[in-house]
Amino acid sequence: MKLSTRTRYGMRAIIELARYEGTRPLQLKLIAERQEISIKYLEQLMGLLRSAGLVRSVRGSKGGYALGRPQDQIKISEVFRCLEGTVTTTECVEDKDVCNRSADCVARELWMEVETAIHQVLDSITLADMVRRTKTRGSDYQI
Numbered sequence: 001m002k003l004s005t006r007t008r009y010g011m012r013a014i015i016e017l018a019r020y021e022g023t024r025p026l027q028l029k030l031i032a033e034r035q036e037i038s039i040k041y042l043e044q045l046m047g048l049l050r051s052a053g054l055v056r057s058v059r060g061s062k063g064g065y066a067l068g069r070p071q072d073q074i075k076i077s078e079v080f081r082c083l084e085g086t087v088t089t090t091e092c093v094e095d096k097d098v099c100n101r102s103a104d105c106v107a108r109e110l111w112m113e114v115e116t117a118i119h120q121v122l123d124s125i126t127l128a129d130m131v132r133r134t135k136t137r138g139s140d141y142q143i
Contacts, residue, residue, distance in 0.1 A: 001087075001089065001118075003084060004083070004084060006045065006048075006083050006084070007080065007083040007084040009035070009037050009041065009042070009045060010045040010048065010049060010079065010082075010083040011076075011079060011080075011083070012035045012037070013031050013035060013037065013042060013045055013046070013049075014049060014054065014055065014067075014074075014079055014127065015127065015130050015131065015134065016031050016034060016035055017031070017055060017065060017066060017067050018067060018071040018074075018127040018128070018130065018131045019131050019134060021066070021067050021070070021071050021131075024062060024064070025057075025058040025062070025063055025064030025065055025066040026064045026065055026066070027063070027064040027065075028042050028043060028046065028064065028065065030064075031065070045083070046065055048082055048083060049068075049079070049082060049083075050065075050068075051082075052078070052082040053068045053069070054067070054068050054069070054074060054078060054079060054082060055067055055068050056068045067127070070128075071126065071127035071128040071131060072126050072127070072128035073126070074126060074127045075122070075123055075125065075126055076122050076123075076125040076126065076127070076129075076130065077119065077122035077123045079127075080122050087115055087118045087119060087122075088115070089111040089112075089114050089115045090108070090111045092105070092108050092111070093108065093111050093112050093115055096108075
């Protein structure tokens with residue numbers, strides 16, 4: 001499974017917002033510079049995140065973007081679904097009727113286990129957890 005640029009960049013942007021939660025909204029220009037993301041692309045990502053209620057925009061001279069909820073209430077799985085969509089390893093996991101071998105296919109069982117493991121990891125981590133991880137590594141981080 002390979003993550004899209006949208007997911008990788010969107011995750012970096014929302015973690016950046018989480019790092020500064022409670023201070024002031026961050027302007028797109030600042031996020032774009034810190035995370036080396038095109039401001040045009042970042043605008044698109046923030047639109048997706050805003051539509052999902054994960055971030056909110058603040059108007060005015062001191063405006064920008066902030067988290068839509070406290071960082072400890074936003075699971076990484078929510079951000080992931082917003083940006084990437086559902087986790088799917090193979091078509092037969094979602095719809096067993098796609099393949100006539102699905103009923104007794106051991107490979108399908110494996111793909112189901114992989115998908116379940118991915119969901120468990122993404123559901124077990126919040127933005128607050130990610131911010132804690134950045135603090136143990138210093139100010140620079142990579143996703």
